[in-house]
Amino acid sequence: MISYQNFPDKTGHFGPYGGKFIPETLIPVAEEIEQEYLKAKEDPAFWDEFNDLLKNYVGRATPLYEAKRLSAKLGGNRRIWLKREDLNHTGAHKINNTVGQVLLANRMGKKRIIAETGAGQHGVATATVCALFGLQCIVYMGEEDIHRQAPNVYRMKLLGAEVRTVTSGSRTLKDATNEAIRDWVSNPDDTYYIIGSVVGMHPFPMIVRDFQSVIGKETIQQSYDQIGGLPDVVLACVGGGSNAMGIFYPLIPYSDQVRLIGVEAAGHGIDTQAHAATLTLGKPGVIHGAMTYLLQDAAGQVQIAHSISAGLDYPGVGPEHAWLKDQKLVRYVHATDREALNAVTVLSRTEGIIPALESAHALAWLLEHPDQVAENTAIVINLSGRGDKDLGTYMKELNL
């Protein structure tokens, strides 16, 4: 067993990454969440409630499904299994995290919930649990994302959330996160910030990872049952990195047997300015309270990321991924907008599953680079979400 599983350390660092680079106002608030989480973590009643909601409300366990026609298309007796996070209530893995965090917020007596969202999946998942528990919900969303993920904006409103349009900076996820943090600085006493990925200041990367790691735990169990052992390769898309951390984390002790591969968004291509391949092309820096890889210019100004997929359109990445990259425990690769769109069509037509654009990046890399995975192997792809929210983009981009 590799001891990296004990990360982060007491100060919230993963090696040189992570930490708490936040205004002083938020320090006691972040400490309070950490203390409450560490207590909850030892409380069986907390996990009973969490697991009960995941089972009976979210619909877990999600299937591990063998995609035979897709496997045949790839060839070489490479057998592909899909971890069906798209079948979760609200359509993505994001709800695993919001269920856990809303339970924490409840324990802390917080009545006002804020969140940022890119694709709108985290916003919907947050609005959903707020409706479930009768809490006020405010979601910050970039103006550009409000246009490209319109159905999710409506869903959030239907669920009773207030969606606040963010017009500063990139008008996407980065600035939605800035605005959520600014709101939190202004309302530290009554507000809980449900962050949507394994990003931001300690303790969020740890907490979100722990709630999402249900994906990896189920995958291990299901792999033994269905594949007869651990898979050879596990693929997940990486925006902030929560679905990837969720499936990778329980597998890190086995990373000598299981190749873990994270797929970033290459946008128009990594030789252009328009991409979101943070781990591939970024340099260590500070964003949203954490030291991590960051897309930035030579002066340290944060660069605007680009991906056709709103959920991957982010210039930072979770600090634990930065550490896993440096330790070479996970390999990070990338797929372009076009390659992802192609993967959407392929999966839809071979398996009858329309994936989210984000998730399609993981498959896209495999379709583009089959030779990078040996023949006669078992491959698990984390299918983090379904494509309903992306139909507008598909109608525009895919000429059928």
Next chain:
Amino acid sequence: MKKLEPLIHSEKKLLIPYITPDFPKRGTTEILVKELDKLGIRAIELGIPFSDPLADGPTIQQSSLKAIENGCTLSRVLDLASWISAETSLAVILMGYVNPVLQYGTERFFTEASEKGVQGLIIPDIPQDEAEPFVHLGKKYGIAMIFLVAPTTRPERIRQINQNSTLLSYCVSMNGITGNQTLNPEFLKRTLASVDQNHPKPYVVGFGLSTPQDIRTVLSLSKGAVVGSALIRAMAPFDDAGKAAAAGIDFLKPLTGVLNEF
């Protein structure tokens, strides 16, 4: 710290303008600081523009983006600081987020800042938890590290900040970001009562100050007052460096008047 130290130890209160450099136009800051010197201002906070200023409201965000567009890099800020130190009597305190400093090279930054006469440094996204390298370099290069205290800061932490801040600390007047025009004197008094008990060093107060009455309230309770967004708002409409600087001075005059009451 040669310029800053006597200011902090003197009986006189301080009014400290926060200036976004090269805003709204290149050339503005040079004109502005000359006039500030004549107005009786003794210290300024000079911003290091950053694309994602987490603790700032729209006014400072937009002025920072404008400054970046105007070519204001960290080395430009250091050159400006050097010019101001040579041409005026003002003590220059730099205020900026950590990432540009890290990319410049933290030690290189401290070396050059001290050569260029920088007196102090405020980094709002470096709380005590991440402060150690900065405390160390501040001592090594003779630059005062000025840490923030917030209304949410607990007593033991205020004591730690008192210890780590070099000459003074910076107390945030409210739970919020810069540019809110809602100073609540009762809330401020409660906050500062706890600070006074745990923080023997002097401190200045900032965030949300814009009127002479705000300055009066703050100076009656602390060593100094910092005015940022309101000054930037006054300068923002002007396209011409001279006019923008003049608008800034017109805005600050009634505020400096309050200094005479103490």
